Amino acid sequence: MKTLRLIFTFFIASSILISCSDDSNSPQTPNTTRQFGIFKVLDDNTTIEMDGTIGSSALNDFNALVASFPNITKINIKNCDGSSDDTVNLQLSEKVHQKGINIHLMDNGEIASGGVDFFLAGIQRTKGSNTRIGVHAWAAGENTTATDFPVGHANHLPYINYYVSVGFTQQQAEAFYYFTINAAPASGIHWMTAAEIAQYNIVTQ
Numbered sequence: 001m002k003t004l005r006l007i008f009t010f011f012i013a014s015s016i017l018i019s020c021s022d023d024s025n026s027p028q029t030p031n032t033t034r035q036f037g038i039f040k041v042l043d044d045n046t047t048i049e050m051d052g053t054i055g056s057s058a059l060n061d062f063n064a065l066v067a068s069f070p071n072i073t074k075i076n077i078k079n080c081d082g083s084s085d086d087t088v089n090l091q092l093s094e095k096v097h098q099k100g101i102n103i104h105l106m107d108n109g110e111i112a113s114g115g116v117d118f119f120l121a122g123i124q125r126t127k128g129s130n131t132r133i134g135v136h137a138w139a140a141g142e143n144t145t146a147t148d149f150p151v152g153h154a155n156h157l158p159y160i161n162y163y164v165s166v167g168f169t170q171q172q173a174e175a176f177y178y179f180t181i182n183a184a185p186a187s188g189i190h191w192m193t194a195a196e197i198a199q200y201n202i203v204t205q
Contacts, residue, residue, distance in 0.1 A: 033077060036061040036064055036096050037061035038051055038055075038080075039065050039075075041072070045069055045071060046069075046073045046074065048065070050075050050080060051077075051078040051081065052079070053080065053081055053084055055080060055088070056071065056084065058083075059091055059095070061062050070121075072099070073101060073102065075101055075104070077119065078106055080098060080115030080118060081113065082113030082115050082188040083114030083115070089117060090159075093117055096118070096168070097123065101122065102122050102123050103118075104126045105126070105127035105128060105133075106131075107131070108131070110132045111132075111134070112132075112133070112161075113135065116180075122204075123204075124136065124205065125203045126204070127203055133191065133192045133197060134185065134189040134190060134191050135179070135183050135189070135190055136187075137182065137183075137186045146181040147182065156178075156181075161173075163176060175200065
């Protein structure tokens with residue numbers, strides 16, 4: 001009986017050791033990454049540096065970022081040439097605005113197309129020196145572009161409504177939107193002048 005008890009005790013102890021060494025049951029190592037797609041959290045834990053095209057994963061990346069770093073107050077954009085998914089871009093931009101985040105376009109930085117829409121999400125919007133802000137008409141496929149639709153068409157509303165949601169008046173939203181789609185074709189780009197940037201309230205100060 002004593003021998004059986006020792007064997008049984010050894011079996012239980014071994015099972016406990018195996019269980020404790022199983023990674024699936026051990027505490028997870030905290031996520032210490034600071035890079036979330038095109039977003040990078042700086043050492044102050046309140047500022048994001050953004051660099052790249054806004055793609056389909058951008059909203060999920062941003063959600064993961066703010067889950068780990070909930071005190072973000074500012075986004076510094078190095079470069080953003082646009083978005084490959086306009087729906088995600090507008091959803092992401094609205095979330096940034098709702099969280100009360102300021103956005104700054106860094107010295108020598110560039111934003112274009114959907115990158116400009118994202119920039120407008122900032123509560124305060126500032127820019128450094130030697131920056132470029134580019135706009136053009138959107139396209140849906142190879143044969144359809146924004147200017148194919150008359151003023152007031154439903155296909156224009158997602159963008160106009162977005163501008164209103166980030167603080168533009170209806171009149172300002174419509175004026176800027178129709179300016180962008182007529183400034184350059186989808187295959188081109190119009191770099192806004194200082195006068196146009198002021199006229200359409202691109203920066204807040």
